[in-house]
Amino acid sequence: MYWCEEMRREFSYDLRRKMTMLVCTTLTDEYELDLGGKTQPSVNIDDLLYSTYHLLA
Numbered sequence: 001m002y003w004c005e006e007m008r009r010e011f012s013y014d015l016r017r018k019m020t021m022l023v024c025t026t027l028t029d030e031y032e033l034d035l036g037g038k039t040q041p042s043v044n045i046d047d048l049l050y051s052t053y054h055l056l057a
Helices: 002-006 013-031 045-056
Strands: none
Touching: none
């Protein structure tokens, strides 16, 4: 993936399918990986700046 990004080339379709199968089945089962995503905190930049301003004031 890194090579393709650096060379500005796309993965071939077959290679993408094989990578997906490797990650979604083989590695997930072998290392007991969790496929769930982490939720992001609901803080945007305005909230952060507001809090920082009032904490420093």
